[in-house]
Amino acid sequence: MVLMRVIRDQPIPFVNSISVYEKRSHTMEQMLLTGNEAIALAARDGGVRLGTGYPGTPSTEILENFDRFGGQAQWAPNEKVALEVGLGSAYGNARTLVTMKHVGLNVAADPFFSAAYTGVIGALVIAVADDPGMHSSQNEQDSRRYAEAAGVPMLEPSDSQEAYDYTLKAIEISERWNTPVMIRLTTRICHSKSLVTPLRDPLNTRPAAFQRDIPGLVMIPAYARIAHQRLRERLNEIAAWNEKEGPFVEVEGDADTGIVTSGVSFMHACEAAPKARVLKVGMTYPIPFRRIRKFADGVKRCVVVEEGDPWLVTALKAEGVPVTGKQERYRFGELTVDRVRRILNNDTSPEPKPEPGRPPRLCPDCPHRVAFAALSKANCIVTGDIGCYTLGVLPPFEAMDTCACMGASIGVGLGLRHVLPREEARRVVSVIGDSTFVHSGITGLAEMAYNPPPTGHVVLILDNDITAMTGMQEHPGTGRRLDREETPSKLNYEALALSLGIQDVHVCDPVDDPEDFERMLNDALANERLTLIVARKPCPLLTRKTAASEASCEAAKS
Amino acid sequence: MRSGEIMTDDPVTSVVLAGIGGQGIVTASNILSDALRRHGYDVKKSEIHGMSQRGGSVCSDVRFGRRVMSPMVPVGTADYLVVMEPTQVGPNRHVLRQDGVLITPDTAAYAIESNSDEPDPKAEKLLNVALLGVLSAYLDVPGACWMAALRGNLSERLHDMNIKAFIRARTVETMARLVTDASKPNRR
Numbered sequence A: 001m002v003l004m005r006v007i008r009d010q011p012i013p014f015v016n017s018i019s020v021y022e023k024r025s026h027t028m029e030q031m032l033l034t035g036n037e038a039i040a041l042a043a044r045d046g047g048v049r050l051g052t053g054y055p056g057t058p059s060t061e062i063l064e065n066f067d068r069f070g071g072q073a074q075w076a077p078n079e080k081v082a083l084e085v086g087l088g089s090a091y092g093n094a095r096t097l098v099t100m101k102h103v104g105l106n107v108a109a110d111p112f113f114s115a116a117y118t119g120v121i122g123a124l125v126i127a128v129a130d131d132p133g134m135h136s137s138q139n140e141q142d143s144r145r146y147a148e149a150a151g152v153p154m155l156e157p158s159d160s161q162e163a164y165d166y167t168l169k170a171i172e173i174s175e176r177w178n179t180p181v182m183i184r185l186t187t188r189i190c191h192s193k194s195l196v197t198p199l200r201d202p203l204n205t206r207p208a209a210f211q212r213d214i215p216g217l218v219m220i221p222a223y224a225r226i227a228h229q230r231l232r233e234r235l236n237e238i239a240a241w242n243e244k245e246g247p248f249v250e251v252e253g254d255a256d257t258g259i260v261t262s263g264v265s266f267m268h269a270c271e272a273a274p275k276a277r278v279l280k281v282g283m284t285y286p287i288p289f290r291r292i293r294k295f296a297d298g299v300k301r302c303v304v305v306e307e308g309d310p311w312l313v314t315a316l317k318a319e320g321v322p323v324t325g326k327q328e329r330y331r332f333g334e335l336t337v338d339r340v341r342r343i344l345n346n347d348t349s350p351e352p353k354p355e356p357g358r359p360p361r362l363c364p365d366c367p368h369r370v371a372f373a374a375l376s377k378a379n380c381i382v383t384g385d386i387g388c389y390t391l392g393v394l395p396p397f398e399a400m401d402t403c404a405c406m407g408a409s410i411g412v413g414l415g416l417r418h419v420l421p422r423e424e425a426r427r428v429v430s431v432i433g434d435s436t437f438v439h440s441g442i443t444g445l446a447e448m449a450y451n452p453p454p455t456g457h458v459v460l461i462l463d464n465d466i467t468a469m470t471g472m473q474e475h476p477g478t479g480r481r482l483d484r485e486e487t488p489s490k491l492n493y494e495a496l497a498l499s500l501g502i503q504d505v506h507v508c509d510p511v512d513d514p515e516d517f518e519r520m521l522n523d524a525l526a527n528e529r530l531t532l533i534v535a536r537k538p539c540p541l542l543t544r545k546t547a548a549s550e551a552s553c554e555a556a557k558s
Numbered sequence B: 001m002r003s004g005e006i007m008t009d010d011p012v013t014s015v016v017l018a019g020i021g022g023q024g025i026v027t028a029s030n031i032l033s034d035a036l037r038r039h040g041y042d043v044k045k046s047e048i049h050g051m052s053q054r055g056g057s058v059c060s061d062v063r064f065g066r067r068v069m070s071p072m073v074p075v076g077t078a079d080y081l082v083v084m085e086p087t088q089v090g091p092n093r094h095v096l097r098q099d100g101v102l103i104t105p106d107t108a109a110y111a112i113e114s115n116s117d118e119p120d121p122k123a124e125k126l127l128n129v130a131l132l133g134v135l136s137a138y139l140d141v142p143g144a145c146w147m148a149a150l151r152g153n154l155s156e157r158l159h160d161m162n163i164k165a166f167i168r169a170r171t172v173e174t175m176a177r178l179v180t181d182a183s184k185p186n187r188r
């Protein structure tokens, strides 16, 4: 067992048993990096052959920086495809990084569970970024539950240095036990900057190769039964390793209060309770029960300080470890130094209300505005989707009636059309962005052609030629790759719809001719046929960005 | 002996930079934290990206000292609050400690005035760096670190005018502080 002491004025030591960390150069200049940049740099230094994912705040910049650092980074149409591409790469003995936000793991859950069964040959590191407090998300799910549910080992860094170190650690664990490894991040890890000392020399890599292993990689029931046994055995081994050599940080302190914690909560806890004894768990799944029990037995009162769901505390209590948790109210939102202090003091007084900031809104020249003005005027029932255009829900438009998850607009619209009385049904319109359409709207369109409602249906793609909400990422419909290189062809929504059997397909520029757009919408509503309207106008932010980069290219040439 | 103690009374200085999307808050906090790093401080910086591109409010926490733990500034403890846009003073004031320093285009009006032959520091594009210049008059960071941080975080064609705006604001604020300090006999 490794006990670590945190000494004043010195960086928190990283506890590990694997030699690569000793190669770290202490003379090297420290870099100030976000957690996302640190993961990208570690992927580069760790010899990651392929990085893939789908954009989503706060995870997006991992792949963008991996590209910047010279890695092969690419956007997939959605998280499920990204994880499958990553799985293939890791079956081929390559080191692979897959990134997504928390809700992306819902989309990728199917391959995630199977990846745990088959395991991998190379390394598969899945970085999943939760968003406690929902700074830019539709829920605050706690993805740690996925690690446990699927049986995938999980590491939780507390700052950028650990984001760097744990990415390398994840590669090692993945290769040593042939398992996918999840790195669970939160907004404050992804988007906070802190000092990082990188490795002096990158890790050695191995050549990609495929070795046939039919029972290992083909999950028919007969082989999957064996695979499940193997998975549990592997987790037992990893648990034993974690107990002895896992990445813990222990801060000495009084025996009155002990704190068990992980992720950024560790930082808040050290500051909220400078005299407390703290055990920070780096690998939170498989949970190192024995190690935590020993710590809890050594203090008078042991409190689990964790952001989000009471996941760790529930598991510890079930194992009979003497710990207490937090009040239900701290399940909501992020933790802070103040909130951790309240948890430790069992403070039940009301918390100060956060000051409201200025809400985001559609840009003044946003082409989505035209669409929402028309939808609002036509008194439509709008089943919406996720992107900048979700802001159409706000005044003055208030032209969105549902928004659940990416791609849901089409299915939800169809469901309403099927059951509503005719006069209401014919007012339903599904509104979806271009990136969202490619992500998970295509199957909705297939459903529309397959099970058409009696009143037909109208799907409106707001095609601004980019994934705008998350900060201008490319996708298969833009004709450009992550590094902005042009692709030989691009996804054609109109041709796709026609091939699926959608009868009416229209394209228009809503900014050029708003009246034409309005007429098109009203005709489609009146016709009661299956209609796809593509409102096509590039995002003005994108147009300005392209113009600026072209200007600077010109300037560089001259 | 409690050698493993992490002391919260280790002085940590906290700065909050606030404004709205497009005002260069993130660039300013990058420059600030880079200058602090160059001077040898432990630095942490935290902010919420994402919705800011759509004109929402943006706020960036920067903390430095010998050893920083939480990247977020606890309410009521910020030593400096720099606000670039007047409507954002109200929503952010609560982060400032009681005798903390508030820096806004109004409080620092004299330091960001323009000389006719130079670009106007109040101009949108320079305001973030001009207010950093004002802040720099309060912090123990040598000019060389600031210059390196400015150069390292801005594209080259912007160096000249930003450095001018920074130096001017820094100089005027430093002089102004000398005058106010001299008029307060109780202050060191």
Ligand SMILES: Cc1ncc(C[n+]2csc(CCOP(=O)(O)OP(=O)(O)O)c2C)c(N)n1
Pocket: A054, A055, A056, A057, A101, A103, A104, A107, A138, A386, A387, A388, A389, A406, A432, A433, A434, A435, A436, A437, A464, A466, A467, A468, A469, A470
């Ligand atoms: C499963 C999932 N992955 C990623 C995200 C993050 N996300 C929110 S909106 C969006 C796409 C927005 O692009 P688009 O549909 O083109 O609309 P725009 O913002 O350009 O108007 C993404 C990727 C999410 N909410 N859910």
